[in-house]
Amino acid sequence: MTSTTGFLSLAVLSIAAYAARTWLLAWRKGKQLKLLCPGGNPTWVFPLGALQLILGRYGYPFPGSVGHYYSKFEVYKKHGSTCLSTVATWGTTPVYYMTNVEAIKKVLSDRHVFIKDVRSYEMLNIWGPNVVSAEGDQWKRHRMIANPAFNQANTELVWKDAMRAIGEWLEELDERGEPGTPIDVSKETAQVTLLVIASSAFGRHVSYREHVDKQPPLGHTMPFGAAVNTALTRLLFKVLTPRFVWNITTSFSIPFISPLMKETKAAFDALEKHMLEVTSEARAMILNNEPMDAALLRNMVKANVQQEGLAKTLTDDELLSNTMTFLLAGHETTAHTVAFALALIALYPDVQARIFKEINYAWPESSPAPGYKEALSNLEYTVATVMETLRVCPAVPRLGKLAQSDTVITSLHFSMGENGTIENITPFEVPIEKGTAMMVDIMGLHMNPIYWGPNPGDFNPENFIDTETYRWPRDAFLGFSGGARSCMGQRFAVAEAVCLITNIVRKYEVRVPSDVAGKSFEEQKGILLGWYPSITSEPTGAKVVFRPRS
Numbered sequence: 001m002t003s004t005t006g007f008l009s010l011a012v013l014s015i016a017a018y019a020a021r022t023w024l025l026a027w028r029k030g031k032q033l034k035l036l037c038p039g040g041n042p043t044w045v046f047p048l049g050a051l052q053l054i055l056g057r058y059g060y061p062f063p064g065s066v067g068h069y070y071s072k073f074e075v076y077k078k079h080g081s082t083c084l085s086t087v088a089t090w091g092t093t094p095v096y097y098m099t100n101v102e103a104i105k106k107v108l109s110d111r112h113v114f115i116k117d118v119r120s121y122e123m124l125n126i127w128g129p130n131v132v133s134a135e136g137d138q139w140k141r142h143r144m145i146a147n148p149a150f151n152q153a154n155t156e157l158v159w160k161d162a163m164r165a166i167g168e169w170l171e172e173l174d175e176r177g178e179p180g181t182p183i184d185v186s187k188e189t190a191q192v193t194l195l196v197i198a199s200s201a202f203g204r205h206v207s208y209r210e211h212v213d214k215q216p217p218l219g220h221t222m223p224f225g226a227a228v229n230t231a232l233t234r235l236l237f238k239v240l241t242p243r244f245v246w247n248i249t250t251s252f253s254i255p256f257i258s259p260l261m262k263e264t265k266a267a268f269d270a271l272e273k274h275m276l277e278v279t280s281e282a283r284a285m286i287l288n289n290e291p292m293d294a295a296l297l298r299n300m301v302k303a304n305v306q307q308e309g310l311a312k313t314l315t316d317d318e319l320l321s322n323t324m325t326f327l328l329a330g331h332e333t334t335a336h337t338v339a340f341a342l343a344l345i346a347l348y349p350d351v352q353a354r355i356f357k358e359i360n361y362a363w364p365e366s367s368p369a370p371g372y373k374e375a376l377s378n379l380e381y382t383v384a385t386v387m388e389t390l391r392v393c394p395a396v397p398r399l400g401k402l403a404q405s406d407t408v409i410t411s412l413h414f415s416m417g418e419n420g421t422i423e424n425i426t427p428f429e430v431p432i433e434k435g436t437a438m439m440v441d442i443m444g445l446h447m448n449p450i451y452w453g454p455n456p457g458d459f460n461p462e463n464f465i466d467t468e469t470y471r472w473p474r475d476a477f478l479g480f481s482g483g484a485r486s487c488m489g490q491r492f493a494v495a496e497a498v499c500l501i502t503n504i505v506r507k508y509e510v511r512v513p514s515d516v517a518g519k520s521f522e523e524q525k526g527i528l529l530g531w532y533p534s535i536t537s538e539p540t541g542a543k544v545v546f547r548p549r550s
Contacts, residue, residue, distance in 0.1 A: 026089040033094055037411065037430045039085030040066035040075075046088045047095055047439055048120035048400040050240055057532035066097055067439070069397060069533050073099065073447040073456070082448065083411030083430055094436040096409075097398075099444035101451070101475045102427070103409040107401050107438050108483030114401040114438060116485070123239035123535070124328075126268065130321040131488070139485075145307065145314050146322050147488050149299035155491045157294045158200045159372035162499035165195040168208035170507060173546070182513040182543040186339035189500065193335040194225050196496055201326055202278050203295040222270035230267035231324075232332055235535065238264055275320050296330075297323050326489065332536055333395045334493050338500050339542040340393040341385060343528040344459050345501075346510045346544045347521075351461060355382050359506045372495055379498055384461035386497045390479030391446045392459055393529060395536050399440040399481065407432045412450070420454035442478045451476035508546035516543075 026042035033039055043061050045052050061067040066075060066086040076082055082100035087093065098104050107114045121133035131142040169192050173183075191208070198204040204224050216223045222230075241261070249258045275297065282301035285292045292298050300319055307313045314322070345352045362378035363370055376383060409430050417423040432438070447456045451473045452463065464472050480487035487493070504510065511517075516524050530541035 022092075023089050026087040026092050029092050029094065030085065030087040033085040033087065037083055037085040037096065038079035038081045042087040042089045043067055043095075044089050046090065046093065047398075047437055048117045050123055050236055053533050053535070054236070054240075057534070067095070069443075071444075073444050073449070076444060076448075077416055080415055081411060081413055082450070083409070088437065094433060095439060096430065096432070096436060097439045097441045097444065098409070098411070099441050099448050100410075100412050101445075101473075103411055103430075104440050104445065104478075104482070105475060106409055107440060108399075108481075108485070110407075111484060113404055113407050115404055117400050117402045117437070120400060123235060124325055125321060126235075126238070126324055127272070127320040128315065128317040130318065130325050132325045133321075141312050142314065142318065142322060143488075144312060145300055145303045145319075148303050149296045150488045150492055151294065151299065153294035154200065154296060154299060155495050156372045158196065158492050158495050159375070159499055161196045161199040162192075162496045163369055163503070165192045165199075165208065166500050166503040168195075170503065172208055174548075179548060180545055182515075182545055184543050185342045186336060186539040186542045189338045189342075190229075190332065190335040191225075192500065193331045193338070193496065194228060196334075197327060197330040198224055198228075199295070200492075201296040201323065201330060202275070203281075203293055203298060204274075204278070216270075220270060220273060222267065224271075224274050227267050227270040227274060228327060228331065230263065231271050232328060234260075234264040234267065235328075238268070271324075272320060275323055276316065279316060279319060296326055328535060329487070329489055330492060330496070334496050336536060336539055337386065337389055337393070337395060337493070338497050339539045340529065340531075341389040341497065341501055342504065342510055342544050343539070343542045344389055344392065345385070345505065346512045347524060347528060348459050351385065351459065352505060352510060354461075355385060355501070355505050358382060359502055363502070363506065375502070376495070376498065379502065380465060381461055382498050382501060383494060384464040385501065386494055387464040387477070387479060388459060388461040391452075391463065391477060392457075393531065393537060393539075394442045394446060394479055396481070397441075397443040397533060397537055399442065399478075401438045401440070403432050403434055403436040403438060405434050409438075414450070420449055422449045425450065440478065445476055445478060448476065504546070507549060509549055511545040511547055513543055513545050 023042060030039060030042050043065070045055055045060070047067055056069045059068070059070070063071065064075065064078070066084045068075065076084060076099055082098065083103055084097045086095045086097070088095055098107065116135050118133055118135050124130060124133050129138060129142070131139065131146045134142050169188070195206060195208060198206055202224070206225065237260070245257070246261060248254070249261050278295075278297050279301055282292065282298040283305065284290075285298075286302055286305050297319070300314075300322065304313050304319065345355065358379060358381045362375060370378070409432055410427050411430050413424070413426040413428055414422050415424045446452065449456055466472060475482075480490045480493075512524055512528065516527055519527070527541045528543070529539075531537045531539050
């Protein structure tokens with residue numbers, strides 16, 4: 001017993017000594033970086049990867065620290081710099097967070113010096129690499145097949161499918177007969193966007209009631225919707241669970257863990273079967289010259305067939321992996337954006353009134369629903385509301401790149417003036433060494449007063465409407481990422497979000513719940529716009545009340 005205790009004590013002391021030495025090296029490295037660029041103390045976790053996402057929702061790095069998810073632009077104000085340095089302790093990796101256009105444009109556009117850290121996107125490689133996780137020539141091959149799938153015909157299909165899905169949901173909502181009851185719009189809109197993505201990405205036309213009944217189709221063990229929901233919910237769990245644990249649970253039952261793993265595996269297996277079925281159907285239709293709709297997966301299969309023999313095709317696993325990323329973007333991200341938008345519309349009744357007025361002009365009462373092109377050309381303010389929502393509540397709060405060689409970026413020193421204005425802006429050069437992690441702080445950029453005025457935290461859709469004297473700052477908005485790797489599905493996402501918001505605001509007045517309305521405005525915002533970092537930004541308090549309009 002004594003020898004065992006002594007061994008354990010020695011092991012603990014050795015680990016503690018190693019950790020202390022590692023942190024000391026990181027602290028010294030950070031001290032050197034601060035001579036070149038303002039910054040904070042080292043962080044224990046590398047900023048790119050699933051572990052940081054999990055710790056981020058619990059507030060690590062801590063408030064006031066460089067890299068804190070919820071600091072917006074405050075930590076940059078404290079240091080008077082648009083670029084801040086820190087060090088990831090394990091590996092003593094230099095890390096820079098950036099919020100100015102000059103630095104961000106270089107990092108996103110120079111694909112020879114700054115590459116995506118593909119290790120951080122391994123969680124998306126369920127069936128293989130995809131257009132999000134790939135880099136270099138491999139990425140070009142994926143984009144060649146995936147990009148044409150997002151065409152005009154697909155966007156029009158999205159609008160049509162969204163009109164159908166939102167109509168069915170609102171009809172079901174009326175039948176509940178619960179006016180005045182707070183609605184968790186994040187949860188509810190996720191069901192609607194799932195129906196849209198099922199149709200416009202997979203050609204699976206399911207009604208809202210059929211979806212709710214959750215009956216699997218013939219030959220399947222799980223309905224498509226249930227498979228998608230479970231797979232997306234358990235994605236982090238699947239990725240973070242070591243392979244040996246999965247192997248162990250096939251032979252031994254572990255309380256709580258084994259049932260969860262069994263359900264997760266069943267969901268991914270069921271989803272794979274659904275997607276392979278659509279792929280096979282699309283191939284057969286192409287070979288037989290049969291007409292087919294513009295669903296994304298079918299478009300990709302068509303593009304893939306056209307590239308056969310040119311060594312540029314994707315395998316079935318790669319097609320599935322790309323489709324999984326589109327599921328994540330077209331289903332979860334859009335649902336969250338609409339949820340945040342509805343919360344903001346409830347908080348800002350003047351904005352809601354203007355949206356309602358615009359909708360009545362574009363879609364008068366007793367008139368048939370407008371098509372995609374007609375609607376978006378007449379819904380400028382509603383489109384701007386979606387864009388402003390993505391500025392205030394970005395779907396992805398930060399992006400990461402790795403420096404492949406030594407280089408230099410331009411940052412800005414500044415001071416804060418009265419009324420939130422930025423003064424004394426002075427450019428300075430920041431030397432970047434090979435191996436440095438470059439963090440594009442999207443939330444910080446979107447809250448930077450240099451580009452968005454002295455009150456960037458205010459919700460104002462007019463930020464995205466050009467006038468004779470104002471042009472909105474395109475380079476300071478990364479709601480759909482930026483550079484060559486910007487979001488291919490931007491039109492898809494905007495069309496779907498505008499369609500959902502238009503139908504809801506046309507029929508209902510969106511209000512703050514009564515139990516929240518009595519609080520201060522800042523408290524209301526804190527509750528309704530609450531979120532935590534995951535693969536995308538997850539709303540935590542987006543509950544509103546729908547009051548039928550007279």
